[in-house]
Amino acid sequence: MRRHVPIGRRLLSLALLSALVTAGCVDDGRTSVTDPASLRWDEVVESARGTRVVWRMWRGDPSINAYVDGWVAPRLLELYGIELRAVEGQGPELVNQLVVERSARAAGSADLVWINGETFHNLRGEDLLYGPWAGRLPNAALIDSASAIIMLDFEQDPAGFESPWGRVQFALIYDTTRTPEPPRTVRELGEWIRANPGRFTHDQSFTGTAFHKVVMYALAGGVEQFQGGFDEIRYQAGAERLWSWLGEHRTAFWREGTVYPAGAAELHRMFSNREVDFSMSYNENEVVSKVRQGILPRTARALVLRDGTIANAHYLGIPFNSPNPAGAMVVADFLLSPEAQFEKLKPEVWADGTVLDPARMPAEWRFRFDALGRDPRSIPLDTLRRYAVPEVAPGYHERLSQEWRERIRAAPR
Known part of the structure; x- marks a missing residue:
């Protein structure tokens, strides 16, 4: 996942650049391997055996960290002798790190990166990704290739430079004891906010920006108004409707809209x-895992607004200067396996959606996925599909995030 601002605005200080370059030059003991483009898959696997793979990813959720560190890493060590080391690195920081390494001709500090949307756009624009490679993964044959939400990343063709590994959908979270009849549309939500001042807010992270996009789509009459690439005129019209809606409701937000929680974890708390009667998540199943972990109340439920809520996929990329692209490919292929997809789908693990097509799975795994069942707190699959809308071009997300922050800073306190 992923705090995104235009790359031109992300210049690091000279001191930090020097520090990053120095860090990139440190020999961490990884073994460089032959470019896997010239190898058969069995040779790729053999080249990856016994190596270390450094994976830069979002480390902000204990459930995800536990899945990666406590389940994925041991399985990779058992199956391939690969030592997986997951470290923090996302969005602007990741892009800057790779820009610095290229400028300094420094050794790569990561082999695999968790990306999507704006980060993929910026990495591809700067020619910072290795590839194409994703189509060579054996488990790529199991991907649900009929799903535009999986096969297009914010309207971008991955073109083999990233491999999908999870699918999610934005949802609001409410408490059935406090809000037995929750709002089901943006209009109804606005009415609820005005009738219950101080009981609603959103966070400052990518989840909050996703909420802004959901509202913007609804006010414009649907996501179709913004499809087909970024358009300044369409953006200005949509953003003005959104700013007007937020301005109309701002004083009814928590603390009159003068401060906002930093991220989804704080909003959940x-x-x-x-303190508020709604939370929100970029994963419709997060309510299930957080209830089981005791983070959310047992009476918490998720809902998708009938105007449409955003669904997207997350992906894995390989940096242009990865010291171990073969190892990265083997890890990415394993994460696409039915075994790994099934494990992360479990409500008690992560409850992250699969990108696989059940019809393409081996029969035993198809039965296991079917038998997993759904938690009573889960939103029915047909409801999710009915109200799912795709992401639009990355420019919309970047501009909304940037301009919302500017407006909040300029707003009277």
Whole structure:
């Protein structure tokens, strides 16, 4: 996942650049391998055996960290002798790191990166990704290739430079004891906010920006108004409707819209502490895992607005200067395996959606996925599909995130 601002605005200080370059030049003991483009898959696997793979990813959720560190890493070590080391690195920081390494001709500090949307756009624009490679993975044959949400990343063709590994959908979270009849549309949500001042807010992260996009789509009459690449005129019209809606409701937000929680974890805490009556997530199943972990109340449920809520996929990329692209490919292929996809789908693990087509799975795995069942708190699959809308070009997300922050800073306190 992923805090995104235009790359031209992300210049690091000279001191930090020097520090990053120095860090990139440190020999961490990884073994460089032959470019896997010239190898058969069995040779790729053999080249990856016994190596270390450094994976830069979002480390902000304990459930995800536990899945990666406590389940994926041991399985990779068992199957391939690969030592997986997951480290923090996302969005602007990741892009800057790779820009610095290229400028300094430094050794790559990562082999695999968790990306999507704006980050993929910026990495591809700067020619910072290795590839194409994703189509060579044996488990790529199992991907649900009929799903535009999986096969297009914010309207971008991955073109083999990234491999999908999870699918999610934005959802609001409410408490059935506090809000037995929750709003089901943006219009109804606005009415609820005005009738219950101080009981609603969103966070400052990518989840909050996703909420802004959901509202912007609804006010414009649908996501279709923004499809087909970024358009300045369409953006200005949509953004003005959004700013007007937010301005109309701002004083009815928590603390009159003068401060906002930093991220979804803080918003979840506020919701659980009854400071607000709604939380939100970029994963429709997060309510299930967080209830089981005791983070959210047992009466918490998720809902998708009938105007449409955003669904997208997350992906894995390989940096242009990865010291171990073969190892990265083997890890990415394993993460696409039915075994790994099934494990992360479990409600008690992560509850992250699969990118696989059940019809393409071996029969035994198809049965296991079917038998997994769905938690009563889960949104029915037909409801999710009915109201799912795709992401639009990355420019919309970047501009909304940037301009919202500017407006909040300029707003009277």
